[in-house]
Amino acid sequence: MAQIFHRSTNTFSRITIFGAVFILAFLTWVFAELDRSNYNTRATVPREQPVPFSHAHHVGGIGIDCRYCHTTVETSGFANIPPTKTCINCHSQIWATSPTLEPVRASFRTGQSIRWTRVNDLPDFVYFNHSIHINKGVGCESCHGRVDRMPLTWQENSLEMEWCLDCHRHPEKNLRPREFITTMGYQPAGDQETIGRRLMAENHVQDARVLTSCSTCHR
Amino acid sequence: MPDEPQVVEPPEPKQLIAPGYTFGSVTDQIATVVLTGRTPVFWLACFSVGLALLFLFLYAVALLLAKGVGIWGIRVPVMWGFAITNFVWWIGIGHAGTLISAILLLLNQRWRNSINRFAEAMTLFAVACAGMFPLLHLGRPWLFYWLFPYPNTMNVQPQFRSPLVWDVFAVSTYATVSFLFWFVGLLPDLATLRDRTLNRFARFAYGILAMGWRGSARHWSIYETASLLLAGLATPLVLSVHTVVSFDFTIAIVPGWHSTFFPPYFVAGAIYSGFAMVLALAIPLRAVYGLQGLITDKHLDNSAKVMLATGLIVAYAYILETFTAWYSGNVYEGAAIWNRMTGPYAPAYWMLISCNIILPQALWFKSIRSRPVLLFIWSMIVLTGMWLERYVIIVSSLAQDFLTSSWSIFVPTRWDWATYFGTIGLFLFLFFAFIRLLPMISIFEVRTLLPQAKVEEEVQG
Numbered sequence: 001m002a003q004i005f006h007r008s009t010n011t012f013s014r015i016t017i018f019g020a021v022f023i024l025a026f027l028t029w030v031f032a033e034l035d036r037s038n039y040n041t042r043a044t045v046p047r048e049q050p051v052p053f054s055h056a057h058h059v060g061g062i063g064i065d066c067r068y069c070h071t072t073v074e075t076s077g078f079a080n081i082p083p084t085k086t087c088i089n090c091h092s093q094i095w096a097t098s099p100t101l102e103p104v105r106a107s108f109r110t111g112q113s114i115r116w117t118r119v120n121d122l123p124d125f126v127y128f129n130h131s132i133h134i135n136k137g138v139g140c141e142s143c144h145g146r147v148d149r150m151p152l153t154w155q156e157n158s159l160e161m162e163w164c165l166d167c168h169r170h171p172e173k174n175l176r177p178r179e180f181i182t183t184m185g186y187q188p189a190g191d192q193e194t195i196g197r198r199l200m201a202e203n204h205v206q207d208a209r210v211l212t213s214c215s216t217c218h219r
Numbered sequence: 220m221p222d223e224p225q226v227v228e229p230p231e232p233k234q235l236i237a238p239g240y241t242f243g244s245v246t247d248q249i250a251t252v253v254l255t256g257r258t259p260v261f262w263l264a265c266f267s268v269g270l271a272l273l274f275l276f277l278y279a280v281a282l283l284l285a286k287g288v289g290i291w292g293i294r295v296p297v298m299w300g301f302a303i304t305n306f307v308w309w310i311g312i313g314h315a316g317t318l319i320s321a322i323l324l325l326l327n328q329r330w331r332n333s334i335n336r337f338a339e340a341m342t343l344f345a346v347a348c349a350g351m352f353p354l355l356h357l358g359r360p361w362l363f364y365w366l367f368p369y370p371n372t373m374n375v376q377p378q379f380r381s382p383l384v385w386d387v388f389a390v391s392t393y394a395t396v397s398f399l400f401w402f403v404g405l406l407p408d409l410a411t412l413r414d415r416t417l418n419r420f421a422r423f424a425y426g427i428l429a430m431g432w433r434g435s436a437r438h439w440s441i442y443e444t445a446s447l448l449l450a451g452l453a454t455p456l457v458l459s460v461h462t463v464v465s466f467d468f469t470i471a472i473v474p475g476w477h478s479t480f481f482p483p484y485f486v487a488g489a490i491y492s493g494f495a496m497v498l499a500l501a502i503p504l505r506a507v508y509g510l511q512g513l514i515t516d517k518h519l520d521n522s523a524k525v526m527l528a529t530g531l532i533v534a535y536a537y538i539l540e541t542f543t544a545w546y547s548g549n550v551y552e553g554a555a556i557w558n559r560m561t562g563p564y565a566p567a568y569w570m571l572i573s574c575n576i577i578l579p580q581a582l583w584f585k586s587i588r589s590r591p592v593l594l595f596i597w598s599m600i601v602l603t604g605m606w607l608e609r610y611v612i613i614v615s616s617l618a619q620d621f622l623t624s625s626w627s628i629f630v631p632t633r634w635d636w637a638t639y640f641g642t643i644g645l646f647l648f649l650f651f652a653f654i655r656l657l658p659m660i661s662i663f664e665v666r667t668l669l670p671q672a673k674v675e676e677e678v679q680g
Contacts, residue, residue, distance in 0.1 A: 004413070004426045013430065032370045162374030 036158060046152035047117045051103050059184065060148030066140050066182040077129040081116055084108045119153050127219045136203045137175040140182050148184040168211040172196025235330050236668045237512030249662045250415055252508055253655065261507040266651040272644020279637040280355060288358050290634040297617045297629040302356035304609045305639050307464055308492065309349035310390065311605065314457055315493020316342025320400055321453035330521055332664040333513045338497050339401040344649040346394045348642040382466035389463035393456050400449040406432045406442065407663045461489040468612065474555035475616035478543065484536035491529035492605035494522050495598035502595045504659065513660055520588050526601060527582040534576040555616055563628050564615040567607050574604025
């Protein structure tokens with residue numbers, strides 16, 4: 001009787017059977033990497049805006065403090081998007097006729113808000129409060145990155161849950177004194193671990209048990 | 220000479236195989252079921268029923284995915300309802316297959332040889348049916364992979380202190396080991412089919428599945444080692460899987476669940492219902508395919524005896540449960556049992572007592588055990604009884620626990636029934652597909668039962 005299978009079938013079966021483990025492991029790795037990739041999280045991708053507002057120019061170049069525009073960040077859950085009037089404070093004098101800024105002037109004339117494209121958007125099942133983070137000593141930079149170097153704003157971090165938990169499990173790594181809260185390119189004056197632990201005690205930061213409790217963020 | 224061991228003639232074993240079989244006729248009879256062009260009407264009928272119920276199942280599942288678990292009757296406080304009842308029932312049924320294939324192999328019980336193959340297939344398909352229920356009951360079944368610890372972006376892992384997570388590992392290990400055991404045991408028979416079939420496609424398919432089995436001495440040596448190792452792996456699973464399933468209940472503090480004797484009680488119940496299923500499958504099959512010579516009355520008798528023994532353990536557990544409720548002096552435990560006996564679920568409770576304890580006592584009589592038709596009816600009774608047992612444990616305990624203000628009666632909806640009967644359809648579909656495509660009795664293991672094989676052994680020994 002003729003052979004049903006060619007000789008090469010032996011090699012082929014061995015490779016597929018023994019290779020299955022590696023193939024599965026590889027696929028898991030690919031999936032895990034894709035899940036965390038900037039492609040998936042849209043991190044570091046600059047977003048188009050109706051007016052090409054540059055944080056690099058306003059923060060890095062001129063040195064305006066974050067809170068000049070985002071006034072409610074210390075007292076409210078939401079760090080507000082400034083009203084057009086805030087822009088007009090300066091832009092009634094500077095670049096007052098620039099065609100790029102026409103949407104801003106139009107908004108000021110008509111009272112219609114500019115529809116900015118949201119950059120940092122957490123899922124709706126997450127409760128997030130800016131003021132508590134600011135008041136406990138988490139700098140703007142810790143989450144938003146070097147905003148002073150962003151010509152068009154992008155989301156600096158993945159905003160995935162593991163990223164939140166990294167800090168909620170070890171808050172001391174990202175705490176800074178209140179006076180440096182909006183500083184870009186902050187360098188701790190000494191050992192971050194020591195400073196962080198001292199600030200945790202001073203600011204009454206809860207322990208990791210409370211910070212990582214489900215209902216802390218999912219209310 | 221007092222020290223010299225007495226040479227005692229072992230008693231003549233009862234017939235495990237009808238006289239007159241040869242190596243060739245055993246192979247012929249079993250392989251023909253698969254290789255024949257003619258399909259019996261019985262097979263077509265059972266397969267069609269299975270397929271019809273499978274479509275019902277698919278419809279019920281599609282509706283569940285579209286609308287959510289609210290289509291079932293699960294309402295606070297009875298959130299487990301039919302889903303977990305069916306899960307425990309199915310997974311219990313699977314246990315007989317593993318017991319037959321693993322424990323009886325290690326105990327050198329040769330009568331297992333002619334029923335182990337389809338009993339193991341029964342295990343696999345029962346586990347498949349069982350697995351459906353916890354998944355569908357998740358609410359969002361498409362996120363089932365959250366049950367496993369994998370490197371997820373949420374940086375959270377399953378709660379390993381929960382017995383529900385242990386369940387995931389127990390059942391998936393069980394499914395894997397059962398499949399491997401079954402498949403390894405199939406290899407020599409797949410090679411037989413490969414060599415006998417005249418169909419080119421079938422030869423190719425069986426050839427791939429047989430993984431190059433040629434029956435050389437080296438193959439057999441590796442096979443024996445592998446099957447002993449797998450039997451060793453599967454043996455603790457017979458006891459551990461249903462123990463873990465019982466932890467789903469005992470770890471909780473619900474009255475009627477929170478007791479230490481649940482693990483042995485569940486394992487005995489599992490084997491009880493499993494052997495009932497073995498009988499329910501073996502009796503019609505051997506009649507239709509004329510296999511009375513291979514699955515003899517002796518096999519049915521042995522299975523019935525196992526049922527009787529495990530049934531008595533289950534009966535002891537019921538008595539102990541009632542006794543503990545009274546003897547503990549715990550008012551909630553007492554109330555839970557009293558509610559079962561006299562409350563809204565009393566009919567189900569007394570029916571399960573009749574099906575599981577009273578009626579099976581008939582199996583003491585040889586006249587019952589030697590009549591296949593009666594045994595078939597009795598196995599159905601036991602299967603019903605064991606389903607009711609899980610139903611009563613789950614539903615009656617949840618419906619009436621500590622807080623009287625939250626008491627509520629569980630009413631199954633038509634979709635509860637559709638999903639339940641649907642998995643019976645899935646089981647029938649898979650099982651009869653197996654009957655048609657693979658040898659339902661292990662050809663090479665039955666050959667070892669022949670007197671000819673025994674002579675060979677003695678000559679070599």
